[in-house]
Amino acid sequence: QVQLQESGPGLVQPSGTLSLTCGVSGGSIISYNWWSWVRQPPGKGLEWIAEIRHDGSHNYNPSLRSRVTISIDNFKNQFSLKFNSVTAADTAVYYCTRGDYHSGWLKGAIDYWGQGTLVTVSS
């Protein structure tokens, strides 16, 4: 059973950088899967941020691209997110997720989610 665990500071200063890591256990990150970050502001819906594959190929949500970097460490079996110039609007629960491919590189579904970590942007 694959498990994902987010880690990182729960409080970030405005204009600072939010850094999160997702540790993957119960399976290899070098697999026919895509790994992504999704966030959820308190009381609101889900927003996809970015995705990455084990070979390093990645995609970003265009609305966030200028502030986001996603990376992967195959040796440590983890992937990470960096979010620059944060504001209070970036306060959210951040989930790391695993998705599967259905056909070729056509994405199927997100089938595993971490428990989520609340990041608050405040001074």
Add this chain to the structure above:
Amino acid sequence: DIGMTQSPLSLPVTPGEPASISCRSSQSLLYSNGYNYVNWYLQKPGQSPQLLIYLGSNRASGVPDRFSGSGSGTDFTLKISGVEAEDVGVYYCMQPLQIPITFGQGTRLEIK
């Protein structure tokens, strides 16, 4: 971006009664291979979302058969044949076909 619009946004249901949630996409999610690339998730209170239905109509592992998904193209429906107390939470549709991946606004199901 592909917009995903759910209705209703709030759904009070009596236990044992059926429930239905609609999801409309701004572009077709029917790919040339014949599959509809839409998934349904349930986020129970205080929990992470969990996959219910994938590729439009396939139940995920362990999902009770009272849940079913249907539709094609731009119109999709999640049905619960008889709501149980454990089904409360927020339901989301999601499309993985085009970047950015997008979710519906969510439908909150509550027990009357």
